Amino acid sequence: MTDKPFSKILIANRGEIACRVIRTARQMGIQTVAVYSDADRDAEHVKMAHEAVHIGPPPANQSYLVAEKIIAACRQTGAEAVHPGYGFLSERASFCAALEKEGIIFIGPKPRAIEAMGDKITSKKIAAEAGVSTVPGFMGLIENAAHAAEIAGEIGYPVMIKASAGGGGKGMRIAWSDAEAREGYERSKSEAASSFGDDRIFIEKFIEEPRHIEIQVLADAHGNAIYLNERECSIQRRNQKVVEEAPSPFLDAETRRAMGAQSVALAQAVEYQSAGTVEFIVDKNRNFYFLEMNTRLQVEHPVTELITGIDLVEQMIRIAAGEHLAIGQDDVKINGWAIECRLYAEDPYRNFLPSIGRLTRYRPPQEISEEDENVRNDTGVTEGSEISMFYDPMIAKLCTHAPDRLTAIDAMAEALDRFEVEGIGHNIPFLSALMAHPRWRRGDITTAFIAEEYPEGFAPPAPDAAQTRDFAVAAALLAHIQGERNARISGARFNQAARRAREEKVVRLAGRDLRVSISDADGAFDVALEGEPVGPVATSWMPGDSLAEIATGDRTVVYKVKPIAGGFSLRHAGIDLKAQVYAPRIAELAALMPEKLAPDTSNLLLCPMPGLIVSLHVAEGDEVEEGQTLAIVEAMKMENVLKAEKKAKVARIPVQAGDSLAVDEVIMEFEK
Structure with missing residues (x-):
């Protein structure tokens, strides 16, 4: 085994994955080349690489997705190999083939494997032939939305509508009725064409109470293949993974071995070479079904590296250089x-x-x-x-x-x-x-976890009684320290006796008023809440610090601190509270102040995010019904359908398709 398989590699990607690949290449003594668009001129991956080549304007289809520009950058810099990261060109067989034609090595699988596994329809057929368990579905050509609804009805609702060339949750919809199947087909087809240049769609049975579990594989060019155990990726939102873990809290050793063996069999069936991931959906009885094989490095690969001690990027580089796997199946542990x-x-x-x-x-x-x-x-x-x-x-x-x-x-x-x-x-x-969250901590999760636990969207959790007390003590303590600092700056008399005098505060938060008294003790603060001693409380926080560590006994709580008028905004464990801190008499007067009402925007359709107006589905003067589609906005490669919340008449539409809008910019105005 050589210590440095290549002298110089180019990373055909951006952001955190480009930085990740550069770090391992540096450790291996390999020179790196970054590529960048106009938007990434000052990006971190550009600064980290030994060389950087400009490849075009910000849109990916004019820069990172243009294979000819990547190849030209290789020629310009003398890069011997290309690591594609994930996304962009990482699973494009034509790019891999074009590199091979130029004598440049692709740090990933060969074109045949990418083509076979990159197409979800073809991959399911190959998986079935290799003895891998697959989900029931329709893999043929779907003619139109009506045909999609017909197929979905035959399979039985619910169904999953997917882009054949898709990934990352794009071009994917769940349908529970004919109407949803028709709309899901149209939206998936549109997103697939926009994101992948391939609008083919397939439909399969949606497994209820599913868990998303995937197996990491490594295979070299000499027929050696192993699996590196599993990752659980069930915490998802809009089919996009949010939290991953390794191993899974759900699998037993027998299921793990069976999934691993099938994953290796599939890799060998397509003569796979590199790191890859075989994704499964697993039901409540631990029956598992093949979803797809990702012929690239996964976003969530770090959790596998942490439990196995194996650097997957290094393995990809060594495999691409023709080296034998130096790891056997018995070497793979769960640490x-x-x-x-x-x-x-x-x-x-x-x-x-x-x-x-x-x-x-x-x-x-x-x-x-x-x-x-x-x-x-x-x-x-x-x-x-x-x-x-x-x-x-x-x-x-x-x-x-x-x-x-x-x-x-x-x-x-x-x-x-x-x-x-x-x-x-x-x-x-x-x-x-x-x-x-108790359910997450128990490991009682499915891919529907976020939808089930946050059906109305996320709102900061309400603090329990103990947390409310903690927040109140923290706010009063920070206000006390702020007051001492202000006294010093103002030149007011400030002596040790004054420091030890007990200061009374009223903290208003979470709809409650809590009385806190504080005096300075040696190296800490003597605190009482509602007349009950809290004990010595210590903190090194100083005014201006954005984090505060509050220690009580052997327990330390970290708060994100933002000053607001009359107090602080504090965040901890997802709980976000505004705490007003008053002297007792001021608290009595503050309670008499009226609350400021938010402006009424009920007659407006506001752009919910910075994005592009893809289409408008109504015109000025139209009567719209509740649930009717009004407009489609695209942001960060995802289409978002905006629907009417109630029956109304469109009074004004100040925008048109193709406009780029800021958040909260008016799309439509309705008659009041």
Whole structure:
């Protein structure tokens, strides 16, 4: 085995996966070449690589998806091989073939395997022939929406409508009726054509109470193939994975071996070479059915690396160079538990709609790399980076690893509390709340978890009595420290006796007023809540700090702190509270102040996210019914159907198809 299979490789991707590949290449002593669009000129992957080549304007179909530009960059820099990451050209057989024609090595499988597994219809036929369990469905040509509804009815609702060349949740819909099948077919076909240039659709039975479990495989060019155990990816939203873990809390050893053996058989059936993933849907009785094979590195590969100690990117590079696998099946172990949370640029309080803008603050938790404890953050951004509307909204993958599942979950909860992101909407509050969710902690999950637990969308969880008390103590303590600092700045008399005098506060939060008294003790604060001693409370927080660690006894709670008028906005474990802190007399007067009402926007259709108006389905003067489609907005490669919430008459439409809109920009106005 050589230590450096290649001298120089090009990474045909961007963002966190480009940075991830560059890190391993550097460790192997391999020079790296980045490619970038106009939007990514100052991106982190460009700074990390030894060389960088500009390949075009921001739209992916004019830059990252243009194979000729990638090949030209290889010629320009002398790169011997290309790692495609995931997405973009990673599963395009024609790109792999074009590289081979130029004498450039593709760090991934051969074209035959990509073609066979990249087409969901063909892959299911091959899987069945290889003895892999498959889901009942229709793999033939679907003529139109009416034909789709007919097929769905024959299979039996519910059904899953999928793009044959799809991935990442795009071109995918669940239908429970003929009407939903017809609309799902049209939307899936449109998204598939836009995202993949291939609008073929297939339909299969939707397995209820399903879990999404996948097997990682490695195979070399010499006939050796192994599986690296499984990942559970059941926490999904709109068919897009959000949280992954390894191993699965659901599988037993027998099922794991059976799934692994079938995955290896499928890889060998298509002469697979590289890292790949065989995805299964698993029902409540542990019956498993083949979904698809991803012929690339998966987004969630870090959790497999953490429990096995195997660098998958390194293995891909070595396999592409023709080396034999140095790992046998008996070498693959399960060491502890790993959790991955995908941090997305999206607003959980607005039904997870995409968010764009500049990261005015980006402070991940400190990374840890120890045998029994790991905190890992795979990212492609830094503070000041721009989150663009042109690409996927994922900004980081935060991973934790510990000896057991609950310890890994608790480590993730703390890491999320310490993760600071400002300037855009982000899903950290949702992920934090999820880590505390009893059903998640039990491992009682399916792919419908988010839809079932948050049917009306995500809202910050209400604090229980103990959490309310904790928040009140934290807010009063921060206000006390702020007051001391203000006294020093103002030049007011400030002595040790004054420090030890007990200060009374009233904290208004979560619809309650709580009385907190604080006095300074040696190295800590003596705190009482509603007359009951809390005990010595310690913190190193100073005004201006955005995180506060509040320690009571042997328990430390981390809060995200944002000053507001008269108090603080505090966030912990997904709970987001505004706490007003008053002197007792001021609290009495503040209770008499009227509340400011939000403006009435009930007669407006507002753009829910920054995006492009794909189509308008009504005109000025039209009468619309509840549930009728009004417009379709595309954002970050996904189409969003906007429907009427009630019967109304369209008064004004100030936009037209093709317009790019900002969040909350008016699309339609209805008569009042």
